[in-house]
Amino acid sequence: MKNIKLVLMYEGTGYFGFASQRDVPTVEGCLKRSLKNLYSGDVPVVGASRTDRGVHALGQVVSFKVGPKIETGDFPGALNFLLPADIRILSSEEVTCDFHARFSARGKEYCYSVFVGREIPFNLRNYAHHVRRELDVPAVNCAASHLIGEHDFTSFAQEIIGCPTRRIESIKVSEKVETMGCLLEFHFRGNGFLYKMVRTIMGTLIEVGHGKKKPDEVYEILKARDRKRAGVTAPPHGLCLIGVNYGK
Amino acid sequence: MKNIKLVLMYEGTGYFGFASQRDVPTVEGCLKRSLKNLYSGDVPVVGASRTDRGVHALGQVVSFKVGPKIETGDFPGALNFLLPADIRILSSEEVTCDFHARFSARGKEYCYSVFVGREIPFNLRNYAHHVRRELDVPAVNCAASHLIGEHDFTSFAQEIIGCPTRRIESIKVSEKVETMGCLLEFHFRGNGFLYKMVRTIMGTLIEVGHGKKKPDEVYEILKARDRKRAGVTAPPHGLCLIGVNYGK
Numbered sequence: 001m002k003n004i005k006l007v008l009m010y011e012g013t014g015y016f017g018f019a020s021q022r023d024v025p026t027v028e029g030c031l032k033r034s035l036k037n038l039y040s041g042d043v044p045v046v047g048a049s050r051t052d053r054g055v056h057a058l059g060q061v062v063s064f065k066v067g068p069k070i071e072t073g074d075f076p077g078a079l080n081f082l083l084p085a086d087i088r089i090l091s092s093e094e095v096t097c098d099f100h101a102r103f104s105a106r107g108k109e110y111c112y113s114v115f116v117g118r119e120i121p122f123n124l125r126n127y128a129h130h131v132r133r134e135l136d137v138p139a140v141n142c143a144a145s146h147l148i149g150e151h152d153f154t155s156f157a158q159e160i161i162g163c164p165t166r167r168i169e170s171i172k173v174s175e176k177v178e179t180m181g182c183l184l185e186f187h188f189r190g191n192g193f194l195y196k197m198v199r200t201i202m203g204t205l206i207e208v209g210h211g212k213k214k215p216d217e218v219y220e221i222l223k224a225r226d227r228k229r230a231g232v233t234a235p236p237h238g239l240c241l242i243g244v245n246y247g248k
Numbered sequence: 249m250k251n252i253k254l255v256l257m258y259e260g261t262g263y264f265g266f267a268s269q270r271d272v273p274t275v276e277g278c279l280k281r282s283l284k285n286l287y288s289g290d291v292p293v294v295g296a297s298r299t300d301r302g303v304h305a306l307g308q309v310v311s312f313k314v315g316p317k318i319e320t321g322d323f324p325g326a327l328n329f330l331l332p333a334d335i336r337i338l339s340s341e342e343v344t345c346d347f348h349a350r351f352s353a354r355g356k357e358y359c360y361s362v363f364v365g366r367e368i369p370f371n372l373r374n375y376a377h378h379v380r381r382e383l384d385v386p387a388v389n390c391a392a393s394h395l396i397g398e399h400d401f402t403s404f405a406q407e408i409i410g411c412p413t414r415r416i417e418s419i420k421v422s423e424k425v426e427t428m429g430c431l432l433e434f435h436f437r438g439n440g441f442l443y444k445m446v447r448t449i450m451g452t453l454i455e456v457g458h459g460k461k462k463p464d465e466v467y468e469i470l471k472a473r474d475r476k477r478a479g480v481t482a483p484p485h486g487l488c489l490i491g492v493n494y495g496k
Contacts, residue, residue: 009369011371058370119257126371180338
């Protein structure tokens with residue numbers, strides 16, 4: 001048996017999230033169906049991140065163990081032929097037998113896109129959260145700075161299974177001026193993120209940007225360890241898993 | 249009767265072009281249906297550009313004459329409520345009775361997007377033409393320079409009704425480096441474009457970028473006034489009508 005690591009991208013719009021579910025389309029479901037086609041049998045697959053319904057990925061990672069039937073370098077070609085066009089395998093690699101797409105991950109990078117303008121351009125509709133009122137970006141940056149470092153992120157998670165401590169390395173905001181408004185991209189890097197953590201942080205940062213919360217309130221919300229104190233969960237379609245890091 | 253000018257955007261993916269056709273979805277068809285709903289009768293609509301199936305618009309312009317029933321400023325709200333989400337009215341304005349969205353136009357701007365990379369990111373799939381091999385951008389720029397000015401563009405048009413002379417003011421190429429490759433945007437400005445002219449120029453410029461044609465050959469193709477000499481017509485989904493100019 002060899003252990004295979006694949007990097008894949010997908011548009012989450014048409015899927016009920018990454019993880020397999022009965023009777024609804026999921027990314028893992030599509031992947032398993034294609035592997036079953038190639039191996040004439042079930043192949044258990046591990047995904048690095050269980051992205052939610054509507055969330056996209058440019059660099060999701062999966063791993064699975066299979067026999068020698070298919071050359072490692074042939075997985076992208078063989079799977080892309082079988083997969084729907086909105087899921088694409090970008091690369092394949094043979095890894096040591098102890099590699100596990102989820103447990104071996106040392107860090108993850110997500111990007112959350114917000115479009116600020118009266119109308120959202122048609123090509124961003126499925127990929128950016130649309131807000132009409134301008135955001136106070138310096139206030140948002142100030143609020144975000146309270147979240148950098150190792151913290152108990154209970155206030156910003158929907159469900160906590162295990163330890164609620166995570167380390168956020170950086171939250172970087174970039175602004176691109178577009179014909180119809182401004183695209184803000186929030187890049188999150190950290191050692192891992194709790195369930196709905198990026199989206200809850202984003203909902204809270206947008207409230208800060210709109211003056212509904214003061215930047216320093218984010219520090220108090222963090223310390224309170226109470227989900228009710230944070231803002232709403234921002235919608236899924238603005239979120240994209242950029243990549244998973246397996247370095248030391 | 250008042251003469252109304254609307255600016256609208258749409259994603260062309262789901263439409264058989266702008267112009268009304270029986271039994272298939274078109275942008276004009278949707279617009280007329282919504283206006284019929286508001287006025288309980290047919291309202292003839294004039295579009296500045298008859299964009300093809302799959303072509304997008306950020307700044308299409310239409311004009312039509314109606315009674316006083318609806319306030320001019322209320323058209324975006326009323327129509328956007330009735331229109332599908334992939335067609336959005338951006339603004340409305342009352343114009344003099346001699347204004348005609350097509351005949352009053354003095355210039356148009358189009359953008360053609362090309363993504364160069366092994367795989368195209370999911371969020372560009374419907375909005376950029378995907379080529380795998382790198383383009384020689386200086387050669388493309390040199391080829392494009394032959395097309396600037398007033399010329400007979402017979403070689404670059406599918407069908408010519410009336411005069412084949414048009415004036416291209418500029419073709420500007422911008423490069424954006426993305427995670428998975430490079431996005432090239434070709435901005436065309438001119439006093440008007442013949443049927444499929446931008447796409448035929450693009451198909452030819454891509455052949456130049458790939459070394460299949462020499463940059464100076466574009467000058468000879470232009471002079472030949474023969475469609476068979478130019479390259480293939482590039483696919484519609486890379487094209488977007490950016491705006492229509494009614495200035496002097």
